[in-house]
Amino acid sequence: HVIAEVRGSVNKDINGAELLYSLLNAPWLQSLLKVESILHTLINSELKVRVHHLLLSLQVYEFPKPSNEARELYALLSHPHLQALLSAHDTVSLRDYEPDLPPLPKDLPEDEEAMRIVCLVKNNQPLGTTIRRDDVTGEIYIARVIHGGLANRSGLLHAGDRLVEVNGQPVFGLEPEQIIQILTHSHGTIMFKVVPITDRPVNNQTMVTVCACHGGVQSHVDPSIPCADAGMAFRKGDILEIVDQSDTLWCLLKRLCYDQKELWWFQPYHPYTCVKTCEYQHFAHASDLKEYIDSAGFRRSLRLCRQRRGQAFGTSQFCTLRCPTGCYSLLANPYEEVVRYQHHPEHPHRLIALLGPSGVGVNELRRRLIEINPKVYQGAVPHTTRPPKCHEGSGREYHFISREQFDTMVCNHRWFIEFGELRGHLYGTSVDAVKDVLASGKICVIDIEPYALESVRTAELRAYVIFIKPPTVEQMKCTRMNSHIITNCYTSRPFKDEDIQEIEDAGCNMEQHYCQFFDHVIVNDGLQAACVQLLTAVRRAQDEPQWVPTAWIRPTDQS
Numbered sequence: 001h002v003i004a005e006v007r008g009s010v011n012k013d014i015n016g017a018e019l020l021y022s023l024l025n026a027p028w029l030q031s032l033l034k035v036e037s038i039l040h041t042l043i044n045s046e047l048k049v050r051v052h053h054l055l056l057s058l059q060v061y062e063f064p065k066p067s068n069e070a071r072e073l074y075a076l077l078s079h080p081h082l083q084a085l086l087s088a089h090d091t092v093s094l095r096d097y098e099p100d101l102p103p104l105p106k107d108l109p110e111d112e113e114a115m116r117i118v119c120l121v122k123n124n125q126p127l128g129t130t131i132r133r134d135d136v137t138g139e140i141y142i143a144r145v146i147h148g149g150l151a152n153r154s155g156l157l158h159a160g161d162r163l164v165e166v167n168g169q170p171v172f173g174l175e176p177e178q179i180i181q182i183l184t185h186s187h188g189t190i191m192f193k194v195v196p197i198t199d200r201p202v203n204n205q206t207m208v209t210v211c212a213c214h215g216g217v218q219s220h221v222d223p224s225i226p227c228a229d230a231g232m233a234f235r236k237g238d239i240l241e242i243v244d245q246s247d248t249l250w251c252l253l254k255r256l257c258y259d260q261k262e263l264w265w266f267q268p269y270h271p272y273t274c275v276k277t278c279e280y281q282h283f284a285h286a287s288d289l290k291e292y293i294d295s296a297g298f299r300r301s302l303r304l305c306r307q308r309r310g311q312a313f314g315t316s317q318f319c320t321l322r323c324p325t326g327c328y329s330l331l332a333n334p335y336e337e338v339v340r341y342q343h344h345p346e347h348p349h350r351l352i353a354l355l356g357p358s359g360v361g362v363n364e365l366r367r368r369l370i371e372i373n374p375k376v377y378q379g380a381v382p383h384t385t386r387p388p389k390c391h392e393g394s395g396r397e398y399h400f401i402s403r404e405q406f407d408t409m410v411c412n413h414r415w416f417i418e419f420g421e422l423r424g425h426l427y428g429t430s431v432d433a434v435k436d437v438l439a440s441g442k443i444c445v446i447d448i449e450p451y452a453l454e455s456v457r458t459a460e461l462r463a464y465v466i467f468i469k470p471p472t473v474e475q476m477k478c479t480r481m482n483s484h485i486i487t488n489c490y491t492s493r494p495f496k497d498e499d500i501q502e503i504e505d506a507g508c509n510m511e512q513h514y515c516q517f518f519d520h521v522i523v524n525d526g527l528q529a530a531c532v533q534l535l536t537a538v539r540r541a542q543d544e545p546q547w548v549p550t551a552w553i554r555p556t557d558q559s
């Protein structure tokens with residue numbers, strides 16, 4: 001047991017532990033320990049008494065007719081070495097190794113505070129605590145104990161403990177910076193005298209929730225971080241585990257799928273309110289956001305039906321229709337709580353939503369995927385107000401409806417994932433059209449614009465979002481040499497350098513602002529390879545566990 005403990009200390013890099021470990025493992029000590037343990041067993045089972053009796057009886061029976069065995073045993077047991085060992089054992093086992101403490105004084109006041117003396121061996125690693133001074137009383141307290149740090153691993157210092165002395169020096173009246181200086185310049189063992197916090201929360205570091213952060217933080221450039229050295233930069237889309245959120249202003253997070261030791265404090269965690277993040281600052285005004293969305297570029301092939309949505313319904317009306325649940329609220333949340341989710345084989349499939357800059361090949365990939373196995377993959381049938389052509393059947397190419405019906409569906413914003421107008425006719429993809437495909441047992445594959453993310457990332461559709469990313473400009477020029485692009489005037493022509501640059505820029509923009517919502521990214525370089533990747537990703541979305549918003553699994557009032 002001792003050796004196991006020491007081995008643990010070696011792993012924790014505690015000074016001298018390695019030396020102690022090798023000493024304890026030395027063969028001579030092992031042999032001695034074995035002898036000691038055998039003797040201990042003998043004594044415990046009262047064999048010691050029997051040995052003495054045996055010795056006596058051997059002496060009695062030695063004469064006149066001792067057996068050979070009795071003689072041999074007598075010689076062994078009365079050997080001075082064995083006698084010495086027995087007597088050493090008796091002496092050691094009688095000794096009291098408890099510390100010899102002076103008796104408690106009789107006149108000890110009732111309200112005397114219990115102090116704890118904590119010795120930590122620093123060993124070139126940071127202590128992993130922060131301190132604060134109570135402005136009213138001037139007392140110094142341990143403010144935070146960083147998960148995984150030296151103090152946390154010792155289990156002896158806790159947030160809220162009052163610091164009385166450091167290395168024998170009283171800290172009352174000192175500036176926190178002065179105490180930090182003492183700690184920084186201390187080497188080897190540091191002795192703390194603390195008054196332990198009385199109502200310490202039990203297990204306050206086991207709270208586990210996982211977030212996908214939409215903001216991004218550079219700990220060393222953010223002046224509001226209280227302890228920059230304990231902070232770590234992270235980016236949008238990183239999955240973070242909440243280790244401790246007992247503090248009202250700060251929470252302790254760690255990044256998953258990364259070095260588990262990297263920990264940091266971060267901004268307040270309020271999942272349903274807007275707080276300061278990089279993302280929110282970028283879009284401080286709703287008009288900025290709308291401008292971005294409009295400049296992000298519609299799918300060329302569907303540009304026809306989305307281009308004039310503002311004109312069709314009036315820009316202000318459009319805003320009031322979409323803002324309350326639209327992309328504004330998606331981006332305003334600095335975090336999103338997520339859980340690991342495995343799609344149940346008996347539930348409808350997850351919707352596959354493809355997203356990418358116009359012209360990158362979203363439709364081409366979607367079309368090819370459906371072509372591979374139309375019995376498994378299917379698109380959603382759009383609604384339109386235009387009259388059917390002679391070869392078209394209602395519910396097959398389109399759902400043909402009147403303008404009044406379309407307007408009613410738009411006013412009830414839940415009905416359309418996306419909609420728009422072309423040449424006086426309205427077009428749109430409804431939630432029900434997607435649900436119809438899913439209900440038939442097929443995997444529904446649609447392409448969307450970023451503003452539709454909110455409509456598909458719901459508990460009902462559970463969209464798996466795949467970003468189709470453009471390759472480098474040079475690679476695109478190479479692979480698109482013989483391809484044609486549909487222009488704004490709905491004519492098809494070969495790709496120009498400007499088209500390629502436009503796709504590249506729009507792709508970067510989209511990735512920068514929406515990467516936190518991407519479940520998978522496919523670089524559309526070679527069509528064949530991209531198609532294989534798409535097929536694999538779509539299968540993985542259904543068959544393997546994925547991070548999804550907690551609200552999809554445990555809906556709340558706010559979700």
Ligand SMILES: Nc1ncnc2c1ncn2[C@@H]1O[C@H](COP(=O)(O)OP(=O)(O)OP(=O)(O)O)[C@@H](O)[C@H]1O
Pocket residue numbers: 298299300301302303356357358359360361362363364365479480483484485486524525526527530
């Ligand atoms: N990897 C690729 N290599 C070569 N050509 C490609 C590749 N991906 C797509 N294309 C071609 O690029 C053109 C544009 O593709 P597609 O229509 O799918 O674009 P999109 O992203 O859907 O944009 P939009 O919705 O505006 O049409 C098509 O002619 C398509 O065949």
